[in-house]
Amino acid sequence: MIPNVRTVFYTCLLAGPLLLGGSPASAQAGLGPLDRTLDRTLGRPLPPIERRIRDDVEAVSEDAAEVAEELQDGIANAAPDAVLDDAVGTLSGAVQGVVGTAMGAFAADVDPFGNVIEANVLVVLVNDQQLAAVQAAGLNIVRSRPLHGLGLTLVTVQGSKSHNLADEALQLRRSVPGAAVDYNHLYRFQGHADETPKSSSATADALSNHRAAADDNEAKPADGALRIGMIDSAVEPGHRSLRDVHIVAEDFVTHDAARPTGHGTAVASIIAGNSAVQTQIFSASVFFQVPQHAPGASTESLIAALDWLASQEVHAINMSLAGPANDLLEVALRALSARDSFAVIAAVGNNGPSGEPMYPGAYPSVIGVTAVDREQKVFRYANRGEHVDFAALGVNVKVAGSDGGWRIESGTSMASPRIAVLAAEAFRDRGATGPQLVQLLADSATDLGQQGVDPVYGHGLVTRLPAVVSRAKTKPKD
Structure with missing residues (x-):
């Protein structure tokens, strides 16, 4: 009503x-x-x-x-x-x-592989020519969002209840050759937080206050500030760990639901605590409470957030989240990687040593990060595989809580922002390109586990950038 x-x-x-x-x-x-x-x-x-x-x-x-x-x-x-x-x-x-x-409220379903998706919805990523074909196909288009940073358009399509959604996706791919078509998958936090999201009405006030607090933040960025993007939950900007960080916040959730703030606040505090220079955080809020499920972020929200961050001239983007492979997400990340002006860093996931690869961390265009403890032992729930590039501290880490206090957190979510800070410094201070960044990080890595690059620690533990750049070649991600 x-x-x-x-x-x-x-x-x-x-x-x-x-x-x-x-x-x-x-x-x-x-x-x-x-x-x-x-x-x-x-x-x-x-x-x-x-x-x-x-x-x-x-x-x-x-x-x-x-x-x-x-x-x-x-x-x-x-x-x-x-x-x-x-x-x-x-x-x-x-x-x-x-x-x-x-x-609209989010209605959950599962794809043929058991991954949570938005019921009866497909998302499509197209260029101008393909957009015309989609519009002419007589589909029930729910949303159409121009992505100026990517030079593409994101289209959300309502499926027909009388047809199988997988069949409709196949038909759409045939009707619009070259278009990226997939389900509106959900992605999860990769940290172990005990957080109950606020109610929708309280969260509406909170998000409005977050933007106002970010706008009024006394820590205005200086010229040359480190610019780091994060795609996560909303952030509580008033926490004392963030008092010296300027935060620019935008909300990309497309559903009527509560927005959690604990995970994003924790990740932001790690970014702030690991940066030795003035830092500006661009916070893209994508997580919302899903009925009968843990909080999630939809594919369309991730794509929109990536597009916004690409236009903010960030030096690095951190994604402390993981989920299934998705054609739209892969296309968007590959397009951004081709620019070679910033890096995307993501948690490899907490699905266990024998778990399937999780994305976006497993994509070749993304730097995948695992977590270790202070004894340099890998986090017991961390994913493993050839997509693991580097390791960073992420077990029993003290982080900011959304209630203004502190808590202890573990997970690959807590490791990736440390690498994101180093990546941002490499792009800003050393003019690194994507391949050069991987080399810089590999040069400073402490080899752990099996000698050389391995599926548990990747190149090894990274805590800083090297003072001298090596000319050795690193093994690229397949």
């Missing part, structure tokens, strides 16, 4: 000024005040969708401009009623697409 109420209000707000000869831009200006009015009227805060609507309404405005022209023509021809009905219908549909999908 509430999404419909909000949709009506937004429609009226956009259509009203147009009837009076105003511009779409003037209509958009009232979105923020209206959100606050609705919150007071309905008696409780609603999910934090204002920023997403502000972004998506740019596309709606193109329709609004056409509607305004139709309205003026219709009024001039003394036939406003029919034109008005059509105009409001056009705007209502557009705004419903923006608002309704942003507020």
